[in-house]
Amino acid sequence: MRALLFDRSAETGLRVGETADPVPGPGEVLVRVRAASLNFGEVALAAGAVPAGMDRPPEETVLGSDAAGTVQQAATDGSGPPVGTPVVTFGLVGAVAELRAVPVVLLGVVPSGVDLGAASTLPVAGLTALRALRRIGPLLGRRILVTGASGGVGRFAVQLASRAGAHVVATTSDPAAHGDALRALGADEVLPGPGALSEPVDGVLDQVGGRVLVEAFRALREHGTLVAVGHSSGEGEAFGFGDLFGNDGGHDRSVVTFFLGATGDFGPDLTWLAGQVGSGALDAEPAWRGGLDDAGDAVTALLGRTLHGKAVVDLG
Ligand SMILES: NC(=O)c1ccc[n+]([C@@H]2O[C@H](COP(=O)([O-])OP(=O)(O)OC[C@H]3O[C@@H](n4cnc5c(N)ncnc54)[C@H](OP(=O)(O)O)[C@@H]3O)[C@@H](O)[C@H]2O)c1
Structure with a gap:
């Protein structure tokens, strides 16, 4: 699959490349990601600003906490939503990629018809x-x-x-x-x-x-x-x-x-937030939106403090 990967040799610490498809474990769904959003903290981490007490993820790790898409493969233990459900997902890494394996406790359900780009802005922010x-x-x-x-x-x-x-x-x-x-x-x-x-x-x-x-x-x-x-x-x-x-x-x-990351039990709040976007009560309009090949522009703008608000990367 294609993804945005940690790479120290790249100017921003990130590059677009191919990596192995994730394999979901028990209690995880496989999500076909339609959009992922970037957060300042994670791109700054890739660029080398590593806060005390935190490690930079290993090379080739897929960047990103926030992704939205549809369930491509349901969890084998029967938990979580069925195939085809639109979901918004949270995690420390693994978001900006065509596929994401994610524990069912780290996802919320998105009402059908809601723009998955808007939904992808919700997890961290x-x-x-x-x-x-x-x-x-x-x-x-x-x-x-x-x-x-x-x-x-x-x-x-x-x-x-x-x-x-x-x-x-x-x-x-x-x-x-x-x-x-x-x-x-x-x-x-x-x-x-x-x-x-x-x-x-x-x-x-x-x-x-x-x-x-x-x-x-x-x-x-x-x-x-x-x-x-x-x-x-x-x-x-x-x-x-x-x-x-x-x-x-x-x-x-x-x-x-x-x-x-220390607050836990994310699913119900993610589902609620996605519902608020769906009803029009919450404006989740991104400030930047583009494809994976242009994600470097958003990363540079975030690092340069010229992008205010969320950047959304469309995937497929
Ligand atoms: N503790 C947590 O769990 C947690 C979770 C999420 C985010 N965060 C952190 O919370 C902060 C906000 O996150 P975010 O995603 O909203 O970031 P963001 O989109 O980059 O927004 C940060 C805002 O801070 C303001 N700012 C003022 N002085 C600044 C300066 N010298 N450099 C940069 N920004 C400056 C800017 O707003 P104005 O121009 O309007 O002043 C900027 O839009 C980040 O530091 C992020 O790492 C922490």
Whole structure:
């Protein structure tokens, strides 16, 4: 099968090539992949940005966490959906390929007729937005800040927080470029950074880290929670003297870390998210879409920070 493969000798650390078809084990289905989406973290890993505690996958590993397609071969143990079912699938690797063997616990069912390219944007970005927002607690009537809002996670987070009844403040480094789109997704305010907030917030979903995280923490109301989802800035966090006093600036505020891979039981949420796309309640429109031979363009744009939102690779 054709796939996007880890290859250190390539400029981006990735190349399109042939590799062996995957063989599903018990409890796995074989999916004929129709579309896969790229995430900044995985392409950065291929390009050599390996976070502490993580290894770069071996050469020839198929890139990608997110893929959608149809079940070509059902699981031999009788679990999971039958042949022909449209599904969206999650995993650490193996997505950007014509075929994917995936455990039934890592897939959601997609309503028939839903664009599988849109569905393929959901696993990492959609699940992260949904589950990280839940860490904040109930959102109805709360002021919620989403940083890095123009990105894959940010766009879903703005929509889901708005749907949940929050007053959503979106921050983006370029409000002129992204403001209208973010308001259309449900942002009540679009600002250039947390420092521009006029009122405190009850919760933060931070995709950027560094100075943005510190500023966002300062904007937290008492008992507020900041979920540290992403570290796109590549900066460390330097809190000032007094930031963590928990005095009049806000008692009992928390910063919690988040790792999607540690949250488990992905199927029901993936099915729910795909249903939201199907009903039109969730906009999963990619920012870039093209074939496998053009995937290098999307990888370069993601690494160069010129692509905001999801990139979808169509396969067959
Ligand atoms: N913890 C987890 O389990 C988990 C899961 C998924 C993703 N993540 C991480 O969460 C972050 C967001 O993921 P994503 O897929 O939404 O990424 P993305 O599409 O690349 O979006 C990241 C956004 O961060 C903002 N940003 C601000 N300063 C930046 C800088 N110096 N460099 C790059 N971006 C900057 C940009 O938005 P503006 O231009 O609007 O400011 C950008 O669109 C990434 O760091 C990713 O690795 C973590």
